[in-house]
Structures are given as structure tokens and as C-alpha cells.
Amino acid sequence: MSMNMAHTVSGNIASIILKGRFDFSCHRDFRNNYEEILKNGTTIDTINVDFKEVNYLDSSALGMLLLLRERAAELKISVNLHHVHGAVKQVLDVANFNRLFTVS
Amino acid sequence: MSKQLTILIVDDTPENVEFIQRFVVALGHIGITASNGLEGVESFKENSPDLVLMDVMMPGMDGYEATSRIKKIAGDKWVPVIFLSALTDDFDQVKGLDMGGDDYLTKPVHLAVLAAKISAMQRIAEMQKKLSAYAAELELYRDNTEIEQHLAKHLLDRIIRSHQTDNKIVDSWTLPAAHFSGDVIVSAAAPGNKFYFMLADATGHGLAAAINVLPAIEVFYGMTERGFSISSVARELNNKIKLLMPTERFIAATLISIDMIEHTIEVWNGGNPDALFINVKGEILRKWKSSQPALGILSDDLFDHQPEVFKWTEAGQIFLCSDGLPEAESPDGEVFGWERLSGILLSTAPSRRIGAVTEAVNLHLKNKSGKDDISLVTLNCPIVISSNIGVNPVSKKDETEVAAHLSEWKLSLVLSAAQLKSLDILPFLLGWLDQLGFTNEHRSKIFVVLSELFNNALDHGILHMDSKLKAAPDGFEQFMNMRAERLSGLAEGKVEMDLEYLSNKRNDFLQIHVRDSGDGFDYHNWMKRDVSSEIVPSGRGIALVKSMCSDFKFMGTGNEAVALYPIDYP
Numbered sequence: 001m002s003m004n005m006a007h008t009v010s011g012n013i014a015s016i017i018l019k020g021r022f023d024f025s026c027h028r029d030f031r032n033n034y035e036e037i038l039k040n041g042t043t044i045d046t047i048n049v050d051f052k053e054v055n056y057l058d059s060s061a062l063g064m065l066l067l068l069r070e071r072a073a074e075l076k077i078s079v080n081l082h083h084v085h086g087a088v089k090q091v092l093d094v095a096n097f098n099r100l101f102t103v104s
Numbered sequence: 105m106s107k108q109l110t111i112l113i114v115d116d117t118p119e120n121v122e123f124i125q126r127f128v129v130a131l132g133h134i135g136i137t138a139s140n141g142l143e144g145v146e147s148f149k150e151n152s153p154d155l156v157l158m159d160v161m162m163p164g165m166d167g168y169e170a171t172s173r174i175k176k177i178a179g180d181k182w183v184p185v186i187f188l189s190a191l192t193d194d195f196d197q198v199k200g201l202d203m204g205g206d207d208y209l210t211k212p213v214h215l216a217v218l219a220a221k222i223s224a225m226q227r228i229a230e231m232q233k234k235l236s237a238y239a240a241e242l243e244l245y246r247d248n249t250e251i252e253q254h255l256a257k258h259l260l261d262r263i264i265r266s267h268q269t270d271n272k273i274v275d276s277w278t279l280p281a282a283h284f285s286g287d288v289i290v291s292a293a294a295p296g297n298k299f300y301f302m303l304a305d306a307t308g309h310g311l312a313a314a315i316n317v318l319p320a321i322e323v324f325y326g327m328t329e330r331g332f333s334i335s336s337v338a339r340e341l342n343n344k345i346k347l348l349m350p351t352e353r354f355i356a357a358t359l360i361s362i363d364m365i366e367h368t369i370e371v372w373n374g375g376n377p378d379a380l381f382i383n384v385k386g387e388i389l390r391k392w393k394s395s396q397p398a399l400g401i402l403s404d405d406l407f408d409h410q411p412e413v414f415k416w417t418e419a420g421q422i423f424l425c426s427d428g429l430p431e432a433e434s435p436d437g438e439v440f441g442w443e444r445l446s447g448i449l450l451s452t453a454p455s456r457r458i459g460a461v462t463e464a465v466n467l468h469l470k471n472k473s474g475k476d477d478i479s480l481v482t483l484n485c486p487i488v489i490s491s492n493i494g495v496n497p498v499s500k501k502d503e504t505e506v507a508a509h510l511s512e513w514k515l516s517l518v519l520s521a522a523q524l525k526s527l528d529i530l531p532f533l534l535g536w537l538d539q540l541g542f543t544n545e546h547r548s549k550i551f552v553v554l555s556e557l558f559n560n561a562l563d564h565g566i567l568h569m570d571s572k573l574k575a576a577p578d579g580f581e582q583f584m585n586m587r588a589e590r591l592s593g594l595a596e597g598k599v600e601m602d603l604e605y606l607s608n609k610r611n612d613f614l615q616i617h618v619r620d621s622g623d624g625f626d627y628h629n630w631m632k633r634d635v636s637s638e639i640v641p642s643g644r645g646i647a648l649v650k651s652m653c654s655d656f657k658f659m660g661t662g663n664e665a666v667a668l669y670p671i672d673y674p
Binding site for chain 2: 063
């Protein structure tokens with residue numbers, strides 16, 4: 001598996017922690033993770049996606065983030081992208097995702 | 105679990121054969137026999153048994169050789185072979201299994217064990233059959249998918265080829281990934297001597313990518329032909345893709361409009377790597393970064409469709425590429441990278457740039473293809489001397505002659521601030537002209553005249569822009585930015601346009617009358633200047649209009665312009 005994924009919830013903030021390559025093969029896992037979180041959507045107002053240990057991001061990953069954004073928006077939950085760096089930051093910059101998420 | 109098997113028994117001792125055969129039949133299976141290796145192989149070929157019980161020591165061909173041949177004949181189908189051997193050593197058992205046998209029983213055979221082994225082999229064989237069936241189905245799906253991929257790419261190529269015309273402007277190279285990965289390069293001539301270009305990179309691969317990008321291509325060609333601004337094209341593309349495609353699919357695109365005569369470039373870049381303007385020496389004079397998300401993501405109210413403009417004052421090339429290029433990974437995992445690319449571009453002559461980068465990429469990838477399409481494009485932007493406009497002035501008519509013409513039809517349009525701000529007026533008018541049957545030659549010239557007069561009215565009469573600003577270095581960009589700002593904040597103002605078709609069945613005219621609500625200007629002195637001999641940033645337009653029309657004049661306070669465009673019957 002090229003990616004490890006886990007999520008935690010603390011109060012009204014949920015976090016999805018990604019490790020490794022964020023690409024098409026992560027599609028199902030990513031969706032399972034956020035759907036789990038959104039099951040308790042009424043108690044959550046923020047989802048942070050942590051990229052600290054992500055070394056690769058492609059356009060299918062961007063697509064997955066867009067899906068998450070749409071689902072979260074239905075429940076008025078905001079999505080933030082945290083700890084982006086290196087190649088990942090570059091891809092997000094060119095994609096101007098800072099217009100769609102709070103990126104840090 | 106009582107499916108009847110056909111079991112082949114191979115042994116050179118007749119008593120053994122008979123003994124095993126009787127047992128096998130008692131278990132409910134069919135037993136066929138062979139008395140040596142060669143016979144065993146022949147029998148296997150003829151009868152296709154489900155299981156083989158093979159003696160090892162036989163004269164002529166032994167059990168190992170026979171098993172090896174039988175396995176070859178069985179091919180993809182798994183037929184278990186159980187050795188029945190008098191050789192009891194572990195060594196012999198290992199040898200038997202190494203030589204291709206699936207199990208090994210020592211003689212004298214314990215019948216209960218044999219029965220159990222046969223059942224076990226049967227279970228495994230069933231499982232194997234299921235897996236084979238799955239594999240075959242998968243093959244079928246894969247083959248179908250291959251066919252669909254090719255079809256999608258075929259359609260895409262055909263659509264593009266049907267629209268493309270030869271031009272000396274675009275030079276490009278694409279290295280497709282194993283499956284089409286969404287890169288598309290299209291260009292077309294737009295009315296008013298403009299050249300439009302788009303490099304699109306759709307998400308996905310194969311069929312998905314092709315489907316994603318097809319509507320975008322049709323919109324590009326359609327709107328370009330009708331004279332829409334690149335800004336309108338970007339906006340329409342965004343809306344269409346957002347509407348038609350699922351959320352996770354988008355198209356990174358670089359849209360470019362080039363005016364070869366005015367030497368101006370408008371670029372809209374959403375999601376693609378930087379586009380560069382490089383001069384002959386290799387210096388980068390302008391960079392266009394991706395300043396917004398790709399097409400199909402933002403809703404219309406948040407979408408910024410303003411392009412960035414640039415006016416070139418020395419010859420150069422626009423260079424662009426899809427992200428497949430800098431991200432191209434060599435077999436040992438190294439990316440091609442921007443530094444390497446910049447290095448090549450800056451140290452190579454313009455005509456050799458595509459070739460040089462192509463060579464470098466192939467070297468880097470060791471002549472394999474990448475995971476993503478790789479596209480590179482250069483657009484040539486030479487310096488064109490514009491004084492050859494007005495070389496063939498149209499013969500002038502005098503007013504009394506024209507007055508003898510009847511008005512066949514008249515189109516009047518009054519546009520106030522709200523429309524001036526939000527509508528793309530010129531394609532709208534051009535659309536009417538198309539409906540009214542103007543041919544290609546007239547169509548593009550009339551478009552130029554309409555364009556000049558309308559833009560003059562808007563720029564000077566309504567937005568109070570000063571053309572002198574364009575003469576300063578970077579002035580053109582500043583002018584365009586200020587114009588866009590003033591236009592978006594426009595509260596008052598009116599532009600009226602009348603198009604009237606005057607005919608006497610021998611020679612016809614299209615009279616174009618534009619009036620703006622501004623203060624006008626002192627046109628009497630201005631008209632006395634001979635602008636065709638100067639390279640004037642602002643006066644060129646009127647010179648062009650005069651060269652294409654039988655008559656042109658300003659009226660009123662200078663806030664009205666009337667042009668008479670001739671349409672001669674042969």
C-alpha cells in the first residue's frame with residue numbers, strides 16, 4: 001500500500017492524517033475515512049487534512065479533495081489542508097487550492 | 105462433493121494398474137489405463153482426464169518425463185498428477201515434486217489416503233477453474249476497454265483535425281502516456297486578425313479524459329469562430345465543465361489570444377504550469393502563472409475570467425507545457441524538473457527549442473513513455489510591420505451616389521452600462537451578420553471595422569481612457585488593467601450602433617454608425633494628420649478602417665463615427 005490513512009475526532013474537529021503517496025489508489029480509503037467522519041457530521045464543524053508525511057499528490061488527489069469539500073459543504077463543515085510542503089505545496093499552489101481551502 | 109472424474113492410471117505392472125483402477129471405479133470415477141510413459145502421454149492427449157496417477161519407474165519414458173510432457177499438453181488447465189512410487193526416500197519425493205508432480209504417494213498405496221488425496225485435488229481443481237474463468241472475463245473487459253480508449257482518442261483526433269488549418273505560429277510536440285491522459289492542443293483563427301490557442305489538460309485517463317475534454321473543444325472552436333473574447337471563452341468553458349462533469353473532474357487550461365498586428369497577447373492560465381514569453385536571446389520577458397483554479401471548479405460568481413495582457417516590442421516565442429513535462433519521471437525515479445527545462449530553453453535558438461526539449465525528454469525517460477501525457481508548445485510572435493495596411497484603399501464614393509441606394513434592412517442596438525459591462529457585444533453582432541448572409545471575406549473585414557469603432561466609442565467616449573498610456577513601456581498592460589477596472593465599475597453611459605444595408609442592386613454598402621454618450625473630441629484637426637505613415641499606438645485603428653471602407657467620418661462632437669463598407673457584386 002502506498003498510503004496509510006487514519007482519522008481522529010476531538011470535540012468538534014476531525015483530522016485525517018495521510019502518509020505517503022496521495023494518488024488514485026487511495027480513492028476508496030479516503031472516501032471511507034471522510035464518510036465515517038461525516039456520519040457524525042452534526043457535531044463537527046472542521047475537518048483538517050494533515051499532509052505532513054505526504055510526499056506526492058496528483059490530479060486525482062485534487063479531485064478527491066474537491067469531493068470532500070463538496071460533501072463537507074453540505075453539512076456546513078469547513079475543510080483545511082495542514083502542513084503542506086515541498087512538491088505537495090507546489091501542486092496545490094499551481095492548482096490555486098488556497099482559493100478553495102485554508103492551506104497552511 | 106461427488107463429481108465423477110476421469111482418472112488416468114499409468115503403471116508398467118498390470119496388477120498395480122488393475123488394482124488402482126478397481127478402486128477408482130469403486131469411488132465412482134472412470135478409470136483409464138496406460139502401461140508406460142509414452143502410452144500415458146498419448147492417452148492423456150486423447151482422453152483429457154481430470155487427474156493422473158503416475159508410476160515413476162517405467163521402461164522407456166519414465167514417470168518424470170511423462171509428467172513433464174503431460175503438463176505441457178494440459179497448458180493453462182491444471183491437471184493434478186499424483187506420483188505412486190516404490191521409491192520411499194525423501195530425496196525421491198522431493199525429486200518427484202520438483203519434476204512437476206503435484207503429490208507423491210509411496211507404494212504400497214494406502215487406499216484411504218489415496219481417496220482423500222483425490223478429493224483434495226478435486227477441490228483445488230475447482231478453485232483453479234473459477235480463477236481461470238475470472239481471468240478470462242477480465243481479459244475480455246480489458247480488451248473492450250482498450251477498444252473504447254482508442255475510439256475516444258480517435259474521435260478527439262478527428263474533431264481537432266477537422267478544425268485545424270495550417271499556420272506558421274504553433275509548433276508542438278506531444279508524448280502520449282500509455283493511455284491518453286487528457287492533454288489537448290487546439291488553435292483557430294478568430295475574427296479581427298486574432299489567433300486563439302488552448303492547451304488543456306483534463307483529469308483522468310483514456311475514455312474518461314477524452315469525454316471530459318470533448319465539450320471543451322467544441323466550445324473553444326465555436327466561440328472562437330464567432331469572435332468572442334478569450335475572457336468569455338474561459339467563462340463559458342468553466343460553466344459548461346462545472347455543469348456537465350462530476351465534482352472531482354476538472355480541466356487545467358491555458359487560453360491565449362494573440363493579435364499578430366498589434367503585437368498583443370492575452371493569457372488566461374488556470375491550473376497549468378507557467379507560460380513564458382522568451383525573446384530570441386533566451387531571456388524570459390513575461391511569465392503567466394496559474395492564477396486561478398482549473399476550469400470546472402469555481403461557480404460562475406467566484407470565477408475570475410480576466411486574462412493577463414502583454415505587448416511584445418521585440419520578436420519572441422510563447423512557450424507552454426502541461427505538467428507532464430516537469431513531472432516526467434525517469435526509470436530511476438528522477439523528475440525532469442523546471443531547472444533542466446529552463447536551462448534548455450534559454451540556451452537554444454527559438455527554432456530549435458521544441459527539438460531540444462524533445463531530445464532531452466526522450467533521453468530522460470530512456471525512450472519510454474511517462475505516466476502522464478507530456479505536451480510542449482511554442483507560439484511564434486514575430487515583429488510585423490503594420491504599414492502595409494492601407495496599401496489597397498477602396499475606391500471612394502461620393503455622397504450623392506450613395507444616396508441613390510435604398511435601405512434594405514437596418515439593425516439598431518442601444519447598449520447601456522449594464523450591457524456594456526457584461527456582454528460580449530461583438531460576437532453578438534457578428535452573429536447577426538452571419539444570419540444575414542455575409543461571406544467570410546466580408547465577415548472578417550466588417551468585424552474589424554465594428555471592433556475598431558465600438559472599442560473607440562467605449563474606450564474614449566465612455567471609459568475616458570487615454571490612448572497615450574499605451575505608448576509607455578508596460579503601458580499596454582496598464583491600459584488594459586485600468587480599462588477592465590473602469591468597465592466593471594461603470595454606472596452610466598450609452599453606445600448606440602446602427603447597421604444599415606444600402607443597395608442599388610449593382611453595388612451595395614453596409615453603413616455602420618456608432619454613437620457614444622461621451623463628450624467627443626476635436627476630430628477636425630485629428631483627421632488632418634496622415635496616420636498611415638506613423639506607427640501610432642492609437643491612430644492605427646482608424647487608418648485601418650479608412651483603408652477598408654469607401655468612406656469614413658466623425659460627426660457630432662466627435663462622439664459619432666460613420667463608416668461605409670462596400671460590398672460589390674461581381
